[in-house]
Amino acid sequence: MATTTCLLSSARCSAKHPINFKAHDLKTALASVVKPPTQKLKNPSLKVEAVKALKMVSTTILDTMVDFIFQFVDQPMIPSQKNFAPVEEIGELIKVDCFQGNIPEDFPEGVYIRNGSNPLFGGLKLAVSVFGKTDSLWIEGEGMLHALHFKKDEQGKWSFYYKNRYVETDTYKMESKRKKPAFLPIVEGDPLATLAASFFNVLRFGQEYKIMSNTNVFEHGGKHYSTAENYIPQEIDLISLETYGNWNPGRTWSRPLTSHPKKTPGTGELVTVGFEAKKPYCIVGIVSADGKELVHKLDLQLDQCSLFHDVGVTNKYTILVDFMLTLSPERVMKGGSLFKYEREKDARIAVIPRYGDADSIKWFHIEPCVS
Template sequence: MAVCSFKVINCCAQKPSITTFEQFKTQLLSSFQPLISDLKKVPKKLVLVPHAIIKNTSTELLHTFTDSVFKFIDHQTDPSQSNFGPVEEIGECINVIDVQGTIPSDFPEGVYIRNGPNPLFGGFKSTKSIFGRSSHIWVEGEGMLHALYFKKQSDGKWSLTYNNKHVETDTLKIEKQRNTPSFLPAIEGDSPAILSAYLLNFLRFGAVNKLLSNTNVFEHSGKFYAVAENHLPQEIDIRTLKTLGNWDVNGSWNRPFTAHPKKAPGSGELVMMGVDAMKPFFEIGIISDDGSKLVHKADLKFERCSLCHDIGVTMRYNVILDFPLTIDIKRLTNGGPLIKYNKEGYARIGVMPRYGDADSVKWFQVETCCVFHIINAYEDGDEVILWAFRASTSIIPGPDLGINKFEWFSTRFKAKCDTTFDSDESFFSQAYEWRLNMKTGEVKERFLTGKSHSMDFPMINENFTGYKNKYAYAQVVDLDASCIAGMPKYGGLAKLHFGDTKQQDYVKMEHHKLPNNTFCTGAAFVAKPGGTEEDDGWVIAFVHDEQLNTSRVIIVDAKNFAREPVVIMTLPNRVPYGFHGAFMPIILGSSDPCRHKRDGSRHHHAGGGVLLMRKTRRR
């Protein structure tokens, strides 16, 4: 391992000048480039035992240097952003007793769980130093799980309990042990500050940035995982929310792991991928249906690091997105941003045989856009059809340096009727279709929904993943509230009918509007046990009433979508806005998921075994 040395840089605490930046860049890169070369030789997982570089450097001196040079500053938030703020762990389960309506008798027993960012130490921090400023972007923050347990008692009545807990990644454990902000933000800000943070984080902790695990929760082979694509998933005890450790598929996967793996139709294998800032930029992996081994792995030989968030599957193919939202360390060292969306860049969709390699991928050039979430993909004759939510630009990472963040985000949520705003810069997200002809190479593109609603966070009946489906559900953006907050807020839910088109060939859409000043997060589809139709089931979601500062869970009948929720459950704790949720249909066993519980604010302890209720997969 190369030894990196630091020279004392005497300059003021203001943003470095161009000359100072060039001098700093030259000095830093003389050490940074050998480090990158050596990093390529190191297994890509958190190094808990210090390397020679750390052993030859006083860790305490590094901490002292960092603490004296870098000052942590709290992010300022607007009152309209209050429910994006973190909460404390409640420690043990709490009974949920405030229930309006009736939980359907055929609703499955199980756990509704949602992941989302919950920063330590009261919220996001930025740093100020002689190297400039660096800060977190809004999608960062340590992952916290929020879970509502549905247990049916012997008398047919429901027992409901709520719990929350941080995902205990290795970097979270470090900061908890030190009891102070320790990792320097290394995503957004002045290039010298980010590069310094990158290097100092690695020297002190063996990781260049925090491992967040804040995006999604998924199940495979009866085990449950929290995940964000900057690291491996963490296995979770679904009853206690305790983190059991990293999942590297018995040592066969040592790189980032997508937040949206998909179960292959028919086989039940788990199709996933991982993107990295260094080559190989994109690798795909397939995990056996029992989760014991990696049965296939391929480097798709990307020429750039595309920040790909999702992957699609059909009966025979994997569907790959390569769009121009990229991570580029070289761009960063040249003074540019680490993450950037290039609206002039190329965009393509790849269709790959399930166990193929880079040479077997058939690529289709498509119109440049930004896509984070896939609705579904399926085969229709010679065509592979992909449905996803498409926007003109990316909400990640945010504005360039020197631009007011609040104003930048707010203007991009402006309503469609504002003729003074460039629609090519809008976050407005619509359902979209690509028809990819495997025989002729032709691409047909079209919008599936109009500009009446901006939507994202899609969900379907997962028994139809990879097959042609009739319905999908999504969270609907409240543009006015989002514009005021400068952050996305979802004021309702939508049901899309793909077999029913309206004018301009748009699909029919039903809208479930939430009350004023109430917004949803982590919505999920819950299939009805024994259901015979695709929309036999419910949509469940966390909602927050900002006027009353009260969080609830609602259940909406998917067949009577526009009607009032069939049940509203008021939670004893605030649930901040987050990302993806899932309903895990499990048998909780003879004992309660939470022992020693009591009503209201009293806490409980979870224990006992879990039996997964297997889904009948559509053939």
């Protein structure tokens, strides 16, 4: 497990005085209390079993500590968020017999698919502890795919079928196996509570937050992907809604990927962007038309960790809008939100030649465009 810097909520910011801490150190220390003398075991199979037993014991100790320190509580949902309440996974294709309106004559057969936030275990949770409270944002539920199939028979009569299924990300599998909430919310909350929650998430799972995959579904290279801003996409099947696994083009992308990549006219390449709250703050990438490799990568060389939610493309240029929404884990330590809108700064638009470098970027300042 990698070294965690700042130990914190998102540990994704270049702190002036970072605390270097190996997340597995405490786990190793806890395990040493019950560590069997594996070095004296001559039978390799016995050594393997001893290591498995050690890992199980240390995991159990950590889980017990978290269950003792933190209590998961249902997070209230305000009226404007009722549309984001979770629904049950039905897992099978259901015929839709009740509908209104008419289908245009030239409408093609096919499937309409979307994903959205659908929290496990009845809804979003907050965590209460001796350190204080941490909250979830309304966007933090696990991704669920919703598919509506349009089929027309030889007489031109339409039939409609619906199916839904969770995007089975790595973290979804972790919590489903446990059959209870496991990841502690860290985006908002009291400073000490956020610090402790981030620490225990890294210690137990190797990362600070869940993979949401609840924002967009897109196609590239003949394959389909579900995605959100906080991780790389997951490949999915449009018919079965099965999740095939994570997609990292060329295995050379080392950060989250925007939820809204765009195909370039003519070449069919995919333009994407990834941001993190540590340098390099923002990277623009170009994926080959077949989706197999990353053919270009550009560091925007920003001086702050801005959120670029969308991408625009033309035949020759990539266009990004920086509306001054920044990410700062340091702000969470002071009891604020991970996100902040920099109202005192002008928004700006970046126009970048398709394969340009940082010096070729043209910035255009505009009035702030987020209220």
